[in-house]
Structure formats: structure tokens, C-alpha cells
Amino acid sequence: MNNTTSPARHLPWLALAAIGACALGVVALRRGETVNALWIVVASVALYLVAYRYYSLFIANKVMQLDPHRATPAVINNDGLDYVPTNKHILFGHHFAAIAGAGPLVGPVLAAQMGYLPGTLWLIAGVVFAGAVQDFVVLFLSTRRNGRSLGDMVREEMGQVAGTIALFGCFLIMIIILAVLALIVVKALAESPWGVFTVMATIPIAMLMGVYMRYIRPGRIGEISLVGVVLLLASIYLGGQVAADPVWAKAFTFTGVQITWMLIGYGFVAAVLPVWLVLAPRDYLSTFLKIGTIIALAIGILVTMPELKMPALTQFADGTGPVWKGTLFPFLFITIACGAVSGFHALIASGTTPKLLDNEVNARYIGYGGMLVESFVAVMAMVAASVIEPGVYFAMNSPAAVVGSDINAVAAAVSSWGFMITPDALQAVANDIGEHTILARAGGAPTLAVGIAQILHHVLPGKNTMAFWYHFAILFEALFILTAVDAGTRAGRFMLQDLLGAFVPALRSTESWGANLLGTAGCVALWGYLLYQGVVDPLGGINTLWPLFGISNQMLAGIALMLGTVVLIKMKRERYLWVTLLPALWLLVCTTAAGLIKLLDPSPAVGFLALAKKYNEALAAGQLLAPAKSVEQMQQVVFNAYTNATLTVLFLLVVFSVLYFAIRTGIAALGRKERTDKETPFQALGGQQ
Amino acid sequence: MFNDLGKLGKYLGQAARLMVGMPDYDNYVEHMRNTHPEQPVMSYEAFFRERQEARYGGGKGSPRCC
Numbered sequence: 001m002n003n004t005t006s007p008a009r010h011l012p013w014l015a016l017a018a019i020g021a022c023a024l025g026v027v028a029l030r031r032g033e034t035v036n037a038l039w040i041v042v043a044s045v046a047l048y049l050v051a052y053r054y055y056s057l058f059i060a061n062k063v064m065q066l067d068p069h070r071a072t073p074a075v076i077n078n079d080g081l082d083y084v085p086t087n088k089h090i091l092f093g094h095h096f097a098a099i100a101g102a103g104p105l106v107g108p109v110l111a112a113q114m115g116y117l118p119g120t121l122w123l124i125a126g127v128v129f130a131g132a133v134q135d136f137v138v139l140f141l142s143t144r145r146n147g148r149s150l151g152d153m154v155r156e157e158m159g160q161v162a163g164t165i166a167l168f169g170c171f172l173i174m175i176i177i178l179a180v181l182a183l184i185v186v187k188a189l190a191e192s193p194w195g196v197f198t199v200m201a202t203i204p205i206a207m208l209m210g211v212y213m214r215y216i217r218p219g220r221i222g223e224i225s226l227v228g229v230v231l232l233l234a235s236i237y238l239g240g241q242v243a244a245d246p247v248w249a250k251a252f253t254f255t256g257v258q259i260t261w262m263l264i265g266y267g268f269v270a271a272v273l274p275v276w277l278v279l280a281p282r283d284y285l286s287t288f289l290k291i292g293t294i295i296a297l298a299i300g301i302l303v304t305m306p307e308l309k310m311p312a313l314t315q316f317a318d319g320t321g322p323v324w325k326g327t328l329f330p331f332l333f334i335t336i337a338c339g340a341v342s343g344f345h346a347l348i349a350s351g352t353t354p355k356l357l358d359n360e361v362n363a364r365y366i367g368y369g370g371m372l373v374e375s376f377v378a379v380m381a382m383v384a385a386s387v388i389e390p391g392v393y394f395a396m397n398s399p400a401a402v403v404g405s406d407i408n409a410v411a412a413a414v415s416s417w418g419f420m421i422t423p424d425a426l427q428a429v430a431n432d433i434g435e436h437t438i439l440a441r442a443g444g445a446p447t448l449a450v451g452i453a454q455i456l457h458h459v460l461p462g463k464n465t466m467a468f469w470y471h472f473a474i475l476f477e478a479l480f481i482l483t484a485v486d487a488g489t490r491a492g493r494f495m496l497q498d499l500l501g502a503f504v505p506a507l508r509s510t511e512s513w514g515a516n517l518l519g520t521a522g523c524v525a526l527w528g529y530l531l532y533q534g535v536v537d538p539l540g541g542i543n544t545l546w547p548l549f550g551i552s553n554q555m556l557a558g559i560a561l562m563l564g565t566v567v568l569i570k571m572k573r574e575r576y577l578w579v580t581l582l583p584a585l586w587l588l589v590c591t592t593a594a595g596l597i598k599l600l601d602p603s604p605a606v607g608f609l610a611l612a613k614k615y616n617e618a619l620a621a622g623q624l625l626a627p628a629k630s631v632e633q634m635q636q637v638v639f640n641a642y643t644n645a646t647l648t649v650l651f652l653l654v655v656f657s658v659l660y661f662a663i664r665t666g667i668a669a670l671g672r673k674e675r676t677d678k679e680t681p682f683q684a685l686g687g688q689q
Numbered sequence: 690m691f692n693d694l695g696k697l698g699k700y701l702g703q704a705a706r707l708m709v710g711m712p713d714y715d716n717y718v719e720h721m722r723n724t725h726p727e728q729p730v731m732s733y734e735a736f737f738r739e740r741q742e743a744r745y746g747g748g749k750g751s752p753r754c755c
Contacts, residue, residue, distance in 0.1 A: 078724075080717030081740065090704045097708040219737030221706060275745035276738070283745075284709045291708070352710070487745065 013053055020046025024124075027312070028117060034307040037383045040116070041301060044124050044379045048372045051128040056136065056368040063568070063576040064140050066361045071683040073147045074356055083147070085358035088365055094356065095370045097287050098348045099135070100294070102181060102481055103338030103553075104378035106444030109451075110546060111335045112385040112393065113321040115313040118332050119382050126333070126340025127375035130583035134557055135345045136367035137564040137580055142350035143360050144679045150350045154563055154658070156678045157570065162661035166559055169654040170347070171495045172647070173552040175523075177344070178488045179530035180549040181481045182267075183542060186259045186535055187443035188474050193252035194243035194434055196259070198471055199478045200252075201235035202282060209281035221284060228285045236471050240434060256535045263485070264528040271489040271520045279486050286479040293452070293476050297380050300455040310386035310393065315417070322398035323442060324543045325605045330593040333586075334550035339378025341587065343556025345371065359685070384451025391421025392429050392450070397442045401538060401627040410439055434467030442542045449473035485527075492523035533640045538627040539611070540640055547598060548647055551591050555655045558587040562662040570669040570677035588659065595652045599645055608648065612641035710744035711737070 023043035027035055060066045077083040086094070111119035142148055145156070151170060155163025189195045205228055212224045242248045254262070270278055319327035324335065338344070349367060357363060385393065394414045395403070403413040411423040430438045433450060441447070453469035462468070497519040501508030507515045534540045561584035568577055601607030604614040615638045618625045628634045669676050703713050714733050721730045731739060 078720060080720035081712065082743070084712050084716060084720075086707065086712075087700070087703075090700065090707055093704040094707040094710075213737070218734040221709065221711065222702065276741055279745050280709075280741050287708050288705065356707075356712075490745070 013050055016046050017050045020044075020050060027120065031312065034309065035312070037301055037306050037308055037387065040120055040308070040379060040383060044120070044376060047124055047128070048376065051132075052369060052372060055128060056132065056364050059133065059136060059368070059579060060361065060364040063573065063579050064137070064363075066140070066363060067682075068359055068361045069685050070360055071685045072143055072357045072360050073354060074358060075685065076683060077146070077355075082352075083355045086356040088358065088362040091353065091356050091358075091362070092366050092370060093291075095348070095353045095366050096373055097291060098352070099342070099345050099370060100290060100374050100377055101338070101484065102184065102445070102477055103342060103344070104374055105381045105448055105477065106184060106546075107336040107339055107550070108378045108382035109385040109444035109447050110323055110397070110542070111332055112310055112382060113314065113323040113397070114317045114328060114332060115311050116308055116382055116386040117312040118317060118328055119336055120379060122332055122336055123340050123375055123378050123382065126336070127371060130557070130561070130586065131339075131341035131345075131375065132368040132371035133579060133583060134341055134343075134560050134564070135349050135371040136363060138346045138349040138560050139354055139357075139363045139367035140360070141564065141567055142354040143357055143363060146680050147355040148350065150346045150560060150563070153350065154559065157563060157566055158658075158661045158665045162658055165654055165657045165661075167495075168499075169552075169556060169559065169651070169658075171492065171499070172650060172654070173343070173556055174488055174492050174495070175526045175530065176545070176549050176552050176647070178267075178485055178492070178527035179534065180542075180545045181484055181488075182260075182263050182527065182531045183534045183545055184443040184445050185263065185478050185481050186256050186531070187441055187542070188445045188449075188478065189254070189259050190256040191253060191437065192243075192435055192474075193249040194239040194467075194471050195474050195478070196252045196254060197239040197242045198232075198235045198475045199482070201238070202232065202285070202475070202479060202482070203278065205231045205235070206278045206282040206285065209284070210277040213281065214276050224281075225284050225288055228281065229289065232285065232289070232475065233472075236468060236475060239471060240467060243434060257532075260528075260532055260535045263531070264524060266482075267485050267489050267528065268520060268524045270486045271493060271524070272516065279483065279490075282479065283483045283487070286476075286483045289476050290480055293473070294377055294380075296456060296459075297384070297452060298376075300452075300459045301380060301383055304455055304458045306383070306387040306455060308383070308386040309388065310390050314390075319606075322394060322402045324546060325603075326547070326594075326597065330590040330597070331547065333590040334547055334554060334594045336378065337550045337553040337557075339375050339381075341554065341557045341583070342374075343553045343558070343560060345374075346556060346560035381448055381451075384448055384455060386451075387454055388447070388451050389421060389425070389429075390419040391415065392426065392438070393447060394419055395421060395426050396438050396440075396447050396450070398440070399442060399541065399543065400440050405439065407437070407439065432466040433470035435470075444542075445474060445477045449477070489520065489523050489527075492527075493519040496522050530643075533636070533643065536633075537636050537640045538629075538633060539637055544608075544640075544644055547594065548644060548651075551594050551598070551648065552651055554587050555591045555651050558584055558591060558655055559658050561587065562658060566662050566666050566669070567677050569666045570675060571679075572675055574670070588655065591655060592652065595648050599648050608641045608645040612638045612645070615641070711740055 020043050023039050023046065026039045027043055074083045074085040078085060108119050138150065141153055145153055151163055151167045154166040189199060209224045209228045213219060242252055317328045319325060353366065391414050395410050403410045407423045407426055411421050411426055414421050426438060430436060433453060449470045452473040453466050456469045457465045497507055497515060509515050534545050561580045564580035565577060565584055568580060597606060598608055600609060602610050604611040615625060615634050619634050624634065628637055714736055717736060718730055721728060
């Protein structure tokens with residue numbers, strides 16, 4: 001890139017912006033004929049590049065005024081372990097691997113029920129103005145505060161109470177995330193012997209790797225990870241044989257409830273095992289597989305150039321969709337969290353990454369750039385969900401309560417919405433992917449797996465490989481979800497022990513087995529309960545848990561952006577306040593609107609309280625309301641509705657208390673003439689010992 | 690950017706290891722030798738275990754995204 005100051009240097013960027021705008025125009029305006037997926041890819045990539053070149057540079061130079069001569073925590077505290085000045089490309093990989101997970105893959109798939117257009121537009125606009133800004137700002141703030149965590153920074157800048165509330169919010173989010181991730185696994189593995197076999201096989205494979213890295217050839221990650229991947233692929237092949245054998249298939253076929261109990265038991269056992277045995281090796285596998293799959297998917301889309309079969313906009317934008325209920329505003333912005341803006345990233349951008357940053361000017365590339373790539377992953381997920389037949393998409397994702405559970409009934413119901421599909425076609429897809437049914441597989445993972453399989457089996461050699469790639473995609477998602485469940489339960493256990501330790505100090509001891517078991521059991525019970533209710537409640541599941549997850553995740557992003565806004569005021573940079581204030585306000589409006597609608601909407605399909613009321617009244621009148629089949633199920637629905645309502649109220653309380661403290665601190669700082677932020681003092685690069 | 694493929698391979702290996710939370714061992718040894726020559730340097734095996742424990746075992750381990 002030349003560094004001349006002539007205006008001509010902007011010309012290529014102008015051309016790129018024009019290309020992006022035109023591609024987006026094609027995506028948005030072409031109706032009645034199919035659109036090639038490449039248009040979406042070109043539009044998003046061109047706009048990301050332009051946003052990176054101009055908007056992130058503006059934020060770096062004017063808003064944050066990144067200083068290349070300022071020593072970063074990695075330089076000041078360099079210990080070769082936690083604090084290491086790291087090459088920016090290597091750090092980019094570390095940061096990206098930490099932020100990319102199931103979220104950006106599942107959200108867009110669920111949002112595809114409104115058509116690909118609303119989700120794609122939100123992904124692009126959301127990441128440029130909110131998501132990437134949040135990651136960048138938090139990384140910057142943490143780097144200037146010796147790599148402190150989000151909770152610590154909120155406490156320092158806004159006070160003790162605000163900090164504690166934010167931490168409590170983080171714990172709630174963790175529980176919801178674990179429940180919703182586990183639910184995705186349950187939905188993908190129920191009645192699927194092939195899937196269950198391959199996922200179970202990961203446990204001995206991980207143990208083998210763990211023992212190898214611990215005792216046989218300590219620390220040799222590369223060679224044994226390669227062996228692990230080969231064994232995984234072999235287990236997918238073997239899973240196919242298992243599923244084809246009537247006796248073995250029966251042994252590995254489980255209902256959703258059975259898999260739920262297995263997961264809960266697994267979560268408990270795995271969280272108290274030594275980390276090197278299962279958690280660490282499986283994390284290695286899932287990380288490498290994740291990066292590999294993302295790259296393969298990108299290449300696959302570029303090579304096959306699939307047509308998008310989903311319409312740009314479906315009739316379900318009005319809120320009547322079968323996958324989840326709710327109107328475009330605010331629920332689209334809740335459903336697609338990761339990929340557009342994800343509060344969880346604030347925890348990572350204030351975790352290990354700032355301790356590895358070699359120079360703070362690289363925060364732009366890693367914070368803003370890393371999130372752009374994550375958004376691109378979400379765009380690919382949207383493409384994968386849109387290349388499959390819409391009829392298949394809706395048959396897979398509609399709950400039995402809406403479309404029935406018989407293949408003929410489902411095909412008729414989905415066709416009546418205008419997405420023509422025959423029962424034979426649905427069965428053919430199930431046969432292609434090696435499953436006996438594809439009905440009621442909400443949760444995003446199976447749909448995405450069908451999409452990925454459709455794209456990959458065109459690119460990679462071999463005949464009839466659809467089934468193999470479907471189960472590969474399921475395995476790949478299950479792998480990192482199980483890792484998240486495992487790691488999340490551990491982190492949640494420490495949080496819980498810390499929280500309870502305030503009352504019973506003995507519980508805080510992480511060395512004591514009793515306290516550990518109690519903390520772990522408490523944490524597993526919390527997410528396990530939410531998971532269980534999502535599986536057994538005839539009306540529960542993804543359609544109730546995912547909005548809760550989205551609300552909590554966006555709420556955390558709101559907190560991070562409010563922190564950014566407060567610090568900008570304290571730094572006396574009020575004229576650039578809008579950079580963090582506008583996305584913060586947008587997230588507050590979306591989460592509050594979504595929270596209040598979920599609470600108070602008079603329609604029982606949307607509002608938790610209305611649902612509880614409807615079933616309570618029916619109970620009092622001695623009636624049974626479908627899909628509940630017994631009084632117990634009726635009571636279950638009522639109880640769950642109240643649980644979900646309580647969680648929603650808690651989220652709203654958390655976000656409004658942080659808002660209160662943000663406004664109070666912000667106004668106080670406005671009245672001061674000097675800077676009042678708590679940055680660590682300047683130290684020149686090269687000036688440290 | 691890269692002079693030769695060997696260097697590229699080294700970078701990719703470092704990137705892959707850091708993705709799973711394993712910083713560069715050579716860099717650690719060099720750091721210890723330059724700045725703390727009086728302190729003992731962990732062997733690669735000990736370094737590997739220490740880093741694994743730090744990433745997953747402690748309460749402050751970095752959470753991964755959804």
C-alpha cells in the first residue's frame with residue numbers, strides 16, 4: 001500500500017465500496033429469481049474491507065488515539081507465559097479461535113426463517129457499527145488497564161456495585177449459554193445412532209490424546225492432534241456402519257430426555273476430571289477442526305457458487321414464523337447475536353488477548369478485524385441455511401406442536417405456507433444424510449450440517465458422501481459445544497464458589513474436594529435444569545431459550561459499550577461519544593423491547609406471563625391444552641413460563657442498574673475539566689527495563 | 690513478507706499452538722535467559738503442563754465464546 005497523501009489513493013477503495021453496494025443491491029432487490037450466494041459474499045467482504053480501511057482507522061486515530069510509542073502490558077510485564085508480545089498475525093489467530101464458536105453458526109440459521117435478506121443486512125451493519133466497535137473498544141480499554149477483565153473495569157470506572165452487578169450478569173449469561181448449547185446437542189443427537197456414536201467416540205479419543213501428551217511424548221500437540229483428527233474421521237465412518245446395523249443402531253438410539261441426562265452427568269464428571277485428560281485435548285481437536293471447517297466452507301462456497309433457494313424475505317417477517325415467534329424488530333437483532341454483535345467477546349477482548357498485544361496500534365487489526373471475520377463466518381452460515389430447499393428448512397426447524405410429527409402432515413403444513421415439499425422429498429433428504437428422520441431438528445446445528453454437507457460433498461471427492469459430511473458437521477459442532485459445556489461448568493463453578501464464599505468462606509477454597517463438588521453440582525444443576533425443561537416442556541426448547549440467550553448476550557454487549565461511552569467521557573473525548581453511544585442505545589432498545597415483549601405480550605405464543613396465565617386458567621377449569629398431554633405437563637408449562645419470566649426480569653434489572661451507574665458516572669465526569677479515567681500511566685516503548 | 694517456506698511453517702505452527710493457548714517455548718526460554726538469568730527455566734514438559742493448567746484449571750481461565 002502506498003502512503004502518498006494524494007486523494008487518488010482513495011480511488012480503489014471507492015471502487016470497492018461501489019462493488020459492495022452493487023452486490024448488496026442485487027441481493028436486496030432481485031425478486032422472483034434465485035440469487036447466487038456469491039453476491040452475498042462479495043457484498044459483505046467488500047463492505048467489511050471498506051469499513052476496516054476507513055471506520056476502524058477513524059476510531060483508531062481520532063476516537064482512541066492509539067499510540068505506537070506506548071508500551072503494552074505484554075511488553076511491560078513480559079514473562080514468557082501470560083504476558084508475551086506476540087506477532088499480530090499469530091495473535092489474530094488466537095483471538096479469532098477464542099471468539100468463533102457455535103453462536104455465529106446457529107443464530108443466522110434460525111434467522112433464515114424471515115428470509116436471508118434481513119439477517120444479512122443486520123450482520124453487515126451490526127458488525128461494522130456495533131460488534132467490531134465493541135471488541136475493538138474493549139480490547140483497547142483493557143490494554144490500557146494492564147489487561148483487566150470487563151468486570152474489573154466496570155468496577156474501577158463505575159463503582160463497586162456496578163461491577164458486582166455486571167459480574168452477576170456474566171454468571172447468568174454463562175448458565176443460559178451452557179443450557180442453550182447443550183440443547184443444540186440434544187436436538188442434533190436425539191434418535192440419531194450415527195451422531196451419538198461419533199460424539200461418544202470423542203471421549204476415548206480425547207483421553208488417548210491426553211495420556212499421550214501427558215506421559216508418552218509430553219507436550220507434542222501437533223502429531224497427536226493429527227492422529228486425533230484421523231481417528232475422528234474413522235469414527236464418523238464407523239458410525240455409519242453402526243447406524244446401518246439393526247442391533248448396534250438400537251444400542252445407540254436415545255431419546256432427547258435420555259441424552260439430556262447423559263449430558264448432565266457428563267458435565268458433572270468432566271468438570272471434576274483433571275484438565276489434561278479430556279478437556280484440553282478435546283479443545284485442541286475442536287479448535288483445529290473449527291478453523292479447518294470454516295476455511296473449507298469458504299472454499300466450498302467459492303467453488304460451488306450455490307444458488308440461494310430461500311426467498312430474500314418470507315412472510316414470517318411479521319412475527320408468525322414457526323421456528324421462533326416474534327416480529328423482525330426487535331427479535332431479529334436478538335436472534336443473530338454473535339456475528340453481528342456479541343457481548344461474550346467483551347470477556348475475551350479483556351481476557352488473554354490484551355496480555356499478548358505487542359503494540360496497541362494492532363488492537364485495530366485484532367479487535368475490529370477479528371470480529372469482521374467472525375461476521376463473515378455468520379454470513380456463510382446464512383448461505384448454508386439458504387442453499388437448502390426452504391421446505392426442508394421449515395420441516396427441520398418447526399416444532400411438532402406447529403406442524404405435527406407425521407411426515408405427511410409436516411409436508412402438507414410446510415407446503416401450505418408456500419414452500420412446496422413432498423413427503424418423499426423429505427424422506428429422500430433423511431436418507432441422503434443417513435438419518436431416519438429430519439423432522440423437528442430445531443436448534444440450527446442439523447440444518448447447518450445439511451447445508452455444509454450439500455456444499456462440501458460437491459467439492460470433495462467420493463460418491464454418496466452427503467451422510468459422511470452431515471455427520472462430520474454435527475460432530476464438529478458437538479465437539480466445541482461439549483468443550484464449552486466442560487470449560488463453562490468449570491468457570492461457572494469458580495464464580496459460584498466465589499459468590500457463595502461471601503456467606504460461607506469455607507466454600508471459597510478451590511483446593512477442598514467438598515467445596516469443589518458442591519460448586520460443580522450447583523452449576524450443573526442450574527444449566528441442567530434449564531436444559532431439562534427445554535427438552536420436556538412441549539412448548540419449550542430453542543424457541544424459548546434462544547431469545548433468552550440473545551437478550552443476555554446483547555445485554556452484555558450493551559454493558560461493554562456503556563463502559564466504553566463512560567470512559568470516552570472521562571477521557572474528555574465527548575465529541576466522539578456517538579461511536580459507542582449509538583450502538584449501546586440500539587442494543588438497550590432492542591434488549592429492553594425484546595425483554596418486555598417476552599414478559600408482557602398478550603399472545604401466549606410470545607409472552608411468558610400470558611402463556612402461564614392461559615395454562616393456569618385451563619388448569620383451573622380442568623382442561624388440557626395441546627400440546628400438553630397431562631396435568632403434570634400443564635404445570636410444567638406454567639412453571640417454566642414463570643422461570644423464564646423471572647430470568648427476563650433479572651436481565652432487565654441488570655442492564656438498567658448498569659445504565660443507571662453509567663449515566664451517573666458519565667454526568668459526573670462531564671462536569672470535570674480534567675481526565676478522570678483510570679488508565680495505567682504512560683510508559684514509553686523501549687523505556688521499560 | 691516471509692523469506693522462505695520454513696519460516697512460514699514456523700509461524701503457522703506458532704499460530705496453531707497459540708490458538709489452543711500454548712505460547713512459544715523458545716521465546717520463553719530466551720526471555721528467561723535475558724531477563725532472569727538467576728531463575729531456573731522450566732523444561733518444555735513442565736512449561737506445557739503449567740500452561741495447560743493456567744488455561745483450563747484456574748478460576749480465571751479465559752472463557753470461550755458461545
